[in-house]
Amino acid sequence: xxxxxxxxxxxxxxxxxxxxxxxxxxxxxxxxxxxxxxxxxxxxxxxxxxxxxxxxxxxxxxxxxxxxxxxxxxxxxxxxxxxxxxxxxxxxxxxxxxxxxxxxxxxxxxxxxxxxxxxxxxxxxxxxxxxxxxxxxxxxxxxxxxxxxxxxxxxxxxxxxxxxxxxxxxxxxxxxxxxxxxxxxxxxxxxxxxxxxxxxxxxxxxxxxxxxxxxxxxxxxxxxxxxxxxxxxxxxxxxxxxxxxxxxxxxxxxxxxxxxxxxxxxxxxxxxxxxxxxxxxxxxxxxxxxxxxxxxxxxxxxxxxxxxxxxxxxxxxxxxxxxxxxxxxxxxxxxxxxxx
Amino acid sequence: xxxxxxxxxxxxxxxxxxxxxxxxxxxxxxxxxxxxxxxxxxxxxxxxxxxxxxxxxxxxxxxxxxxxxxxxxxxxxxxxxxxxxxxxxxxxxxxxxxxxxxxxxxxxxxxxxxxxxxxxxxxxxxxxxxxxxxxxxxxxxxxxxxxxxxxxxxxxxxxxxxxxxxxxxxxxxxxxxxxxxxxxxxxxxxxxxxxxxxxxxxxxxxxxxxxxxxxxxxxxxxxxxxxxxxxxxxxxxxxxxxxxxxxxxxxxxxxxxxxxxxxxxxxxxxxxxxxxxxxxxxxxxxxxxxxxxxxxxxxxxxxxxxxxxxxxxxxxxxxxxxxxxxxxxxxxxxxxxxxxxxxxxxxxxxxxxxxxxxxxxxxxxxxxxxxxxxxxxxxxxxxxxxxxxxxxxxxxxxxxxxxxxxxxxxxxxxxxxxxxxxxxxxxxxxxxxxxxxxxxxxxxxxxxxxxxxxxxxxxxxxxxxxxxxxxxxxxxxxxxxxxxxxxxxxxxxxxxxxxxxxxxxxxxxxxxxxxxxxxxxxxxxxxxxxxxxxxxxxxxxxxxxxxxxxxxxx
Numbered sequence: 001x002x003x004x005x006x007x008x009x010x011x012x013x014x015x016x017x018x019x020x021x022x023x024x025x026x027x028x029x030x031x032x033x034x035x036x037x038x039x040x041x042x043x044x045x046x047x048x049x050x051x052x053x054x055x056x057x058x059x060x061x062x063x064x065x066x067x068x069x070x071x072x073x074x075x076x077x078x079x080x081x082x083x084x085x086x087x088x089x090x091x092x093x094x095x096x097x098x099x100x101x102x103x104x105x106x107x108x109x110x111x112x113x114x115x116x117x118x119x120x121x122x123x124x125x126x127x128x129x130x131x132x133x134x135x136x137x138x139x140x141x142x143x144x145x146x147x148x149x150x151x152x153x154x155x156x157x158x159x160x161x162x163x164x165x166x167x168x169x170x171x172x173x174x175x176x177x178x179x180x181x182x183x184x185x186x187x188x189x190x191x192x193x194x195x196x197x198x199x200x201x202x203x204x205x206x207x208x209x210x211x212x213x214x215x216x217x218x219x220x221x222x223x224x225x226x227x228x229x230x231x232x233x234x235x236x237x238x239x240x241x242x243x244x245x246x247x248x249x250x251x252x253x254x255x256x257x258x259x260x261x262x263x264x265x266x267x268x269x270x271x272x273x274x275x276x277x278x279x280x281x282x283x284x285x286x287x288x289x290x291x292x293x294x295x296x297x298x299x300x301x302x303x304x305x306x307x308x309x310x311x312x313x314x315x316x317x318x319x320x321x322x323x324x325x326x327x328x329x330x331x332x333x334x335x336x337x338x339x340x
Numbered sequence: 341x342x343x344x345x346x347x348x349x350x351x352x353x354x355x356x357x358x359x360x361x362x363x364x365x366x367x368x369x370x371x372x373x374x375x376x377x378x379x380x381x382x383x384x385x386x387x388x389x390x391x392x393x394x395x396x397x398x399x400x401x402x403x404x405x406x407x408x409x410x411x412x413x414x415x416x417x418x419x420x421x422x423x424x425x426x427x428x429x430x431x432x433x434x435x436x437x438x439x440x441x442x443x444x445x446x447x448x449x450x451x452x453x454x455x456x457x458x459x460x461x462x463x464x465x466x467x468x469x470x471x472x473x474x475x476x477x478x479x480x481x482x483x484x485x486x487x488x489x490x491x492x493x494x495x496x497x498x499x500x501x502x503x504x505x506x507x508x509x510x511x512x513x514x515x516x517x518x519x520x521x522x523x524x525x526x527x528x529x530x531x532x533x534x535x536x537x538x539x540x541x542x543x544x545x546x547x548x549x550x551x552x553x554x555x556x557x558x559x560x561x562x563x564x565x566x567x568x569x570x571x572x573x574x575x576x577x578x579x580x581x582x583x584x585x586x587x588x589x590x591x592x593x594x595x596x597x598x599x600x601x602x603x604x605x606x607x608x609x610x611x612x613x614x615x616x617x618x619x620x621x622x623x624x625x626x627x628x629x630x631x632x633x634x635x636x637x638x639x640x641x642x643x644x645x646x647x648x649x650x651x652x653x654x655x656x657x658x659x660x661x662x663x664x665x666x667x668x669x670x671x672x673x674x675x676x677x678x679x680x681x682x683x684x685x686x687x688x689x690x691x692x693x694x695x696x697x698x699x700x701x702x703x704x705x706x707x708x709x710x711x712x713x714x715x716x717x718x719x720x721x722x723x724x725x726x727x728x729x730x731x732x733x734x735x736x737x738x739x740x741x742x743x744x745x746x747x748x749x750x751x752x753x754x755x756x757x758x759x760x761x762x763x764x765x766x767x768x769x770x771x772x773x774x775x776x777x778x779x780x781x782x783x784x785x786x787x788x789x790x791x792x793x794x795x796x797x798x799x800x801x802x803x804x805x806x807x808x809x810x811x812x813x814x815x816x817x818x819x820x821x822x823x824x825x826x827x828x829x830x831x832x833x834x835x836x837x838x839x840x841x842x843x844x845x846x847x848x849x850x851x852x853x854x855x856x857x858x859x860x861x862x863x864x865x866x867x868x869x870x871x872x873x874x875x876x877x878x879x880x881x882x883x884x885x886x887x888x889x890x891x892x893x894x
Contacts, residue, residue, distance in 0.1 A: 111721030
């Protein structure tokens with residue numbers, strides 16, 4: 001009896017394991033194949049992919065079915081001898097040329113229709129200026145509001161006007177089933193219409209160097225009211241310069257993707273404990289780390305490259321992108337890191 | 341008196357009956373290093389490409405082990421980028437491209453033609469040394485300075501990264517010449533050295549495949565050479581063709597690069613298809629179904645393959661019309677591949693199917709290549725590709741084609757021709773077990789990657805969001821299983837060198853000319869020109885237990 005109980009327990013346990021595995025394979029809110037459907041493109045891509053997959057599966061089952069059957073039926077065995085003669089059958093040859101061709105033409109046609117919808121940008125869109133640089137995204141909204149998150153309004157088409165400051169990047173939002181490369185030297189445009197509020201992942205999907213896998217951002221889809229509230233808040237910078245500097249550092253300007261505040265070397269030097277000291281230069285000698293040094297390094301990064309960061313070429317110039325009071329705020333923030 | 345004479349006469353006759361083969365013909369290091377014998381060159385290539393494969397495979401396992409955890413297991417981001425670059429570059433340039441044509445092709449092509457050697461034996465040796473030189477140059481360049489551009493060298497990243505892009509591209513340039521020389525040599529050999537009676541449509545299908553491949557090698561590889569030179573010129577002279585800072589266009593580089601590298605995909609897969617044509621018919625002991633369709637489809641793939649490079653750039657911002665045209669052309673290339681699969685399948689119909697090691701690899705190929713081919717359909721469809729481009733779906737797709745296709749066919753080919761190459765039979769059960777482990781391990785590695793792709797996991801990521809961890813772990817387990825399978829295969833082959841039975845002339849019952857030669861073949865292949873018949877005429881080929889192989893009865 002006890003043994004039976006144990007066996008039953010084991011069985012239940014293993015069933016649970018299988019259940020958990022299935023749960024892990026297919027997240028509950030999403031389908032087995034896809035993440036959430038959060039844009040108008042998503043239903044089209046999903047059903048079309050599933051249609052192609054089922055057609056493919058039918059062919060696959062047919063091919064593997066025949067293969068396994070032939071392996072069994074015509075296997076080499078005592079007393080059996082198959083024909084050595086080469087066979088040929090024109091009807092079959094024509095059949096398996098024409099049928100796949102028809103299916104391929106249909107897939108091409110459907111794919112092209114869907115593609116043209118994705119490429120045809122509606123007339124009245126909410127425009128976002130996207131800047132990709134190693135290794136952060138920045139999103140520009142009206143009135144000079146800049147943020148490192150992409151904020152959108154549900155059920156309103158949005159157009160991304162994208163440029164890269166250095167190498168190839170690619171903006172990819174899986175929940176929107178949308179992707180477009182950002183090629184330096186020209187503007188790339190893409191659009192999508194979110195259909196569901198929430199927060200989604202945005203990835204860089206074109207290899208861009210060291211921190212490629214870290215070059216992500218969040219997409220926040222708001223209701224109209226939420227968006228307006230957010231936008232109003234963003235237009236008024238914090239009055240405290242340290243707070244303002246922190247906002248610029250962490251969110252708006254994306255300094256944090258290259259400069260840490262805990263002493264770690266990411267790409268550029270850390271801000272921790274540097275204020276007020278002397279820094280060694282790549283060309284030799286030292287300079288005091290003061291207001292003028294920070295200002296010059298932000299506007300013309302190559303002017304006084306630090307030892308260990310000889311090229312400083314990874315740092316783009318912020319000439320024209322930072323206002324004077326923003327530079328002052330960043331300086332105030334760096335000072336505050338010293339006192340902590 | 342007669343007894344006295346007859347005794348010493350017997351021994352020399354016996355030893356003369358044991359003819360020297362190409363392995364024992366001469367000996368010493370220089371007899372190999374300076375050989376003009378296509379078979380020895382083929383074997384040296386085989387050692388070279390398999391060493392490259394071992395290196396590329398170990399790197400793949402490092403990549404998979406690192407990706408076991410979402411935050412990465414043990415590499416820094418930069419190290420990961422260098423290792424996946426090295427993995428891709430080694431596998432593509434040093435393993436897959438030369439694998440079948442240079443290693444098996446060199447060994448088999450002249451024998452299948454009933455010839456003594458290729459048309460230009462010295463060019464053949466020089467292309468081997470170009471390959472060795474290029475490979476060493478390339479590896480030293482990559483290892484000493486940590487190239488991290490990915491195997492594609494995309495601009496402008498490759499123009500500004502500190503890695504030794506110029507040295508690596510120089511290596512690719514040299515390897516390209518090796519590839520061109522081999523292609524040229526094979527084209528001339530097939531055109532001029534076929535024996536009387538071997539018309540185009542009496543050629544073994546492997547030769548059709550190698551011929552098509554050679555045409556691509558000769559026509560497409562120079563474009564890679566030009567691209568690499570332009571890349572060097574851009575880096576040194578700043579001519580302003582690819583670099584946007586100098587008014588160049590990075591997308592131009594992509595066009596140049598893929599104009600070679602997409603046809604190169606067919607350089608990789610076509611010879612593998614040729615192998616499968618041989619394996620399916622020989623191990624079904626039955627003539628190939630639809631010979632002409634398979635032959636024509638090889639040529640069709642070679643031609644269409646030149647016109648589809650744009651599908652690597654569907655999201656890079658080409659004009660809509662260009663994108664749509666490339667999509668249409670991409671679908672055309674799927675048809676000849678489908679035709680091949682159906683014809684191989686029906687070759688088994690009413691045959692006598694022996695489930696030998698090579699056949700198991702060939703059947704694995706059928707399974708895996710079908711998945712690889714079918715998953716190309718959604719990628720060719722423009723709307724779906726917006727989501728799938730540069731995700732793991734693409735990674736899984738091309739590994740199914742390149743690895744499940746080319747590598748598995750190559751292994752099948754090695755097991756098929758191994759007795760011919762070294763004159764030893766391997767342990768059949770061991771070989772079958774390796775095929776089974778490779779099959780299971782491969783699917784466990786790459787099936788989860790399709791799902792990772794549809795869920796939006798971008799490729800070339802050293803770390804990833806936690807919800808992808810489970811599927812990544814499945815994939816890592818699979819990769820290690822696959823590694824075990826490959827080591828079993830290697831062990832079976834090496835074991836056969838020491839403990840294998842002597843191979844008969846025709847262990848599988850093949851009807852092409854290499855199975856007329858002894859195993860291993862003599863130095864000059866055929867002492868008298870062979871009689872050329874139908875390469876797929878299996879009538880009268882019967883197993884002879886005394887011989888341990890097949891003999892043809894009239």
